Amino acid sequence: MNTYKKALRVFTLLFIGITAGAQAQEYWDKVKEREATLGLESGFETLETDQFILKLVKASQTVASLAPKSDPEFDFTPGDRLEIRAGNGLYHLGDINFRYRLDGSEDWNTVSTATARKPVEAIAKEGALAAANLANTLPEELPLGITRYYTEADGDLILAFDFQNKTDQPVELGALGIPMIFNNILEGNSLEEAHAKNVFFDPYIGLDAGYLEVKRLDGKGKTLLVLPENNMPFEAYRPLLDDPSPRSIVFEGFHEWMANSKAYASDEWEGVKQWNTPTSGFLKPGELKTFSVRLTLAPEIKKVQQQLTEKDMPVAVGVPGYVLPQDVQGKLFLKYNSDVSSIKVTPEGALSVEKEADRNAYDVYTVTGNQWGRARVEIKYTNGKTQSINYKVIKPESELVADFGNFLFDNQWFDDDEDLFNRAPSLISYDYQNKRQVTQDGRVWIAGLSDEGGAGSWLGGMMKQYLQPDQEQVSKLEDFVNQTVWGVLQNAEGEHKYGVRKSVLYYEPEEFPAGTYNDTINWNTWAAWNKEGAADPGRSYNYPHVVAAYWTLYRLSRYYDNLVTQKDWKWYLEQAYQTTLAMTTQAPYYAQFGQMEGSIFLHVLKDLKREQLTEEATKLEAEMKKRADHWESLAYPFGSEMPWDSTGQEEVYMWSDYFGYDAKAAVTLSAILAYMPTMPHWAYNGNARRYWDFLYGGKLSRVERQIHHYGSGLNAIPVLDNYRENPEDLHLLKVGYGGLLGAVSNITEDGFGAAAFHSWPSTLEIDYLSGDYGSNFYGYAINSSAYLVEDAELGYLAFGGNLTEEKNSVTMQLTTAAKNAVFVQPLALWITLDAGAVQQVSFDKKTKEVQLRLAPKTEITPFAYVNLPEEYALDYEKVRGAYKIPLQAKPITLTLKH
Missing domain, CATH: 2.70.98 (Beta-galactosidase; Chain A, domain 5)
Incomplete structure (x- = not known):
């Protein structure tokens, strides 16, 4: 066995948990004794x-x-x-x-x-x-x-x-x-x-x-x-x-x-x-x-609330959930056989809770967030029972995303030209407790720009541009991609061209001057990879981050003016395509599993088709179908480098759905719903189960249920996708939107993106390391969307906006960060924009017409590119499948008729 294969095998044994499993078995033996x-x-x-x-x-x-x-x-x-x-x-x-x-x-x-x-x-x-x-x-x-x-x-x-x-x-x-x-x-x-x-x-x-x-x-x-x-x-x-x-x-x-x-x-x-x-x-x-x-x-997961009602339990439904942006008028629906006698908010004034008219069997309240941070609503009923509902109030999504970007580029931009590991320029991991960049860690990937724990910050910075492009930030990220990703993190030539390293930082003390490595760090663990181990391209999970970076710059180049300058759109799309293929050839063992952010490969494929790059699209689709065929042959195709995982489901579902493997997509969704609940508590609503990644990407390292780790943002992708296919199933929307907003609930008031929140009552605080937060933000960015919904019990609802209802129409003002996607549920109408923003959407209850009000043009956005189902036609030129609509100095309105 050659050195490379030995390194890969050692990595396999260590990282997928076989060694951890052996250690666990040793402990079980002690328990048994x-x-x-x-x-x-x-x-x-x-x-x-x-x-x-x-x-x-x-x-x-x-x-x-x-x-x-x-x-x-x-x-x-x-x-x-x-x-x-x-x-x-x-x-x-x-x-x-x-x-x-x-x-x-x-x-x-x-x-x-x-x-x-x-x-x-x-x-x-x-x-x-x-x-x-x-x-x-x-x-x-x-x-x-x-x-x-x-x-x-x-x-x-x-x-x-x-x-x-x-x-x-x-x-x-x-x-x-x-x-x-x-x-x-x-x-x-x-x-x-x-x-x-x-x-x-x-x-x-x-x-x-x-x-x-x-x-x-x-x-x-x-x-x-x-x-x-x-x-x-x-x-x-x-x-x-x-x-x-x-x-x-x-x-x-x-x-x-x-x-x-x-x-x-x-x-x-x-x-x-x-x-x-x-x-x-x-x-x-x-x-x-x-x-x-x-x-x-x-009877089943989706009937939990029904069973609670039958057992005379108070039932609460929060819209859009319990992570509440400050510009959103949330709704709280309470159903119980006893009247509300009082409502108390802690801290006082953090939320406003105002009574509305009752709706069917529900007491209805408008809930608005006044103060950033955690807030609790205590509801006392006349029979003496007390219910508590925990909210997390966040900034308006557009402000929150802007703050996230500013924190990254003000605090995490690494530009040390003398760095011995050639990590500059880049966005590097950050220690929020000590207010400093993390340039060394015994888990070398944390400071090594790869793995989720090290790529998290630059991935988050990339996806921020997908939602809110900023000229100065995009320019820096172009430097990062063209100087640090291509040629340092990623091989630019040779046998492993397009391969992605496990880490740019590595532990090889003989190679560097004395004092290079911090002597307060324990470097004598498996996680302190040497140079050869860090250069290994065999971990497939590193590839989606790099693909997402190239794809984002492709989209910014293609749909915005004068934003991307160093390379043309085709170069970035080509890099995304080649890196995706390289994953299947240079990391074949792990590529058989679903990848976190693996949905990015589907976006690349769709854009190759839109660009009529038929040869590339055909080859990529064939490679992805091989993987999907493998998943189709398995009962539960959710394997990963861990014995059980909650992130492979995202990609498994998306490709199974794409290739028409409906039964496997259903199995995948069912498994997601088993570990992703909806309940009246911001920390657990839409929170996909994850409990070991504080070991690999956290500052406080322990096995502990993580609150809104990246599983929340990533699993929201298939859940909301399935909701749009099944628009009568409100359970899916509640779960998916809980995960969507849960993904940004751990951004601090000043914009730091934390890996996750600690659930143990001894802590109940964010982890202080940025770690793998970027994967969570990817899930939010790629999935950010608003939903105008009509529910038989609850009436018209807004997820990602505020509603105004009149006799014959209902209007939603969008409050999402990019305002680039909206679903009109009564028509099952899915509208997405490649550029431009929807300020509001109106639905005529009688005529079924929909009106979109588009935001004015900007210096980089002279056109909106609007994607509609085929049955909706506009009198505008179509470009790459989207209607290219000239924007004006004032908002314009589009009327959509079936």
Whole structure:
């Protein structure tokens, strides 16, 4: 095996997680070696409700398995690892954690039923399927008596705990949590096995309206919902870091549903702004109090809200979601069987919430953002329940994108001509905490301009120009592409011409003067590639970034005047084409998988066809079809360099849809919807699951659910594409638009683009490294669009604009950054602009005519290029499939008739 192949093989083993998997297996072996205390040798007890088959461990009365009756072979819990996870400290559904203190004490006592297991005492309790006194597995000095029991209610399963104060003084509960132990352990499973047996779960941390939704990876079957029953508002969601089950790229870890969290907020989480106000509760002397949750089944993912309504839960629908630009008049629809008694906003004045007329069964409110940042709406109902909805208020999208560009070019522009690695000129990674550029990192790609973690900043800068071209910024990026990309990051000649390096920075101390490398960095890891390893062109995931850069400059050159000057449009399109082909020949192993930003290849193909470059288009299409044919042959074609991933789906869906592999596109979309929920919380609404990339692209490096990492922006592409094909499915639009705006929710007030937001309650803040944010912004830029929608229940809605409704017409003022795409849902009319901007769109309800008002011309935009379906015709010249419309000094209006 030659040196190059050895380097590729080592990279394969390390980066796709086989080595990490081996390490995880070592930890699992240690877990297995723990003394078994769960009592499996005493056998099991099987119980049934109308919906569930419940299997309990007799000795502990914790859940051994939980199956829906409709599919008794499926287990929502990790019952297949029961023997491995039978020791102390390993949580199971049915456990409970809490902290308490007696009146007058300042110190909290921490208690868990999982800490020191002993067989519990089974007891008889009226109406219970099973019940137990938990005293045996709790500290002897505990001033509380605790009974756990399982009951059935309307076919649902109730998990309940009775706490009784045994003393003559008050007991304060500063923390109370029920571990939510479901089978998200992917370790050792193939993709087919994982999609068949594993689940992901997402929290709506919404107090009395909160819930957990548990979904199979394939998106099929019934969805398990965990709901608050008695005294269990969903106040906080705590990672169970003390569970020794090894967290890794194949296991995110477990969390618990917390009804009280004051003891943690004043200790481990001190100083961190929580999603909800941390509380404690009191038990009076002799008082007994029940804490319980309800487990129920929704028929499918898209019917979660329907099931919530049937279970008398408050339902909220936010439009356009819960990431709210300050110039958008959002709508909030509330549906509940109890009236609203009060609404409180925290911080005060951060949002304005104004009542409108009711619509069908919904209370309707207009919500506007007044203050940048996180804001919480607390809704109290007359029956005493409280619902919280967390919003993120951002700047108007056009301002936000402009600020993002300014931050990049003011703070991240790297122009050190003496850089030993020839990285200048470029946009380089940035450390927001220390307010400095990152020129060295032990993960060499971070400062090496490649990989998502190093290409993120310049990719973001490129895609910013796609939305908002700026002459000075474009000029700098031309320098970057023609001096740094072509010939440094990318081979300009030789065997690997058009190949893309893994990193421009590398660790080769013998090659450079002493002091070149920062001695405070650990360079003795696999991530500090040497020169040969960094030059390897075998990682296909590096290619889409470079293709996107060339393609963007092609588009700017072709559709704008006097903007791109160093090369002509054809050169940039040719580079995009050749780099795409090079991926299939120089990185064939990983090219078999879907790529993040892989949709860029489809854009290149379409532009080759528009330019009538038939030979190139034919060759590129044939290469892409080979890949799509391979995906068509797989049950779940979502492999990547990771054992499971949430980014290959974007490209797999787009090519499957393009080539007419409808069944595979449907499988892909279903999997996306399984890990991309819609719920009334900005952090989780449209948030595609991702939990390991802080290791590879973050400053705070740990396995942790990432809030709106680039999976959100990228997966929004296929979801919104499918919505336009199925315009009656509002669920798709809510999910897709949540991901779209989620992609820009982590841009700071001064314009820094953060890799993601940390979900752990000990942090709840952005990561301070720019990392791989560019891939997220790509998803936003390529997908930025507005939607004028008519919904049977909610009426006319605006996603990406503000509505004015009259008797016979409805008008939407667009608020998106570029205003270059709009979908008129009542007509399923998709309008895109290659240049120019739509200020507003009007829809006549009777005649079905649509009017577009186009923004005036600018120095670089004398023409608008408008793409319409064939059934809509305009009396203008067509250029590359688009109507070329001369703009004027004032806005002009186009009338579209079917």
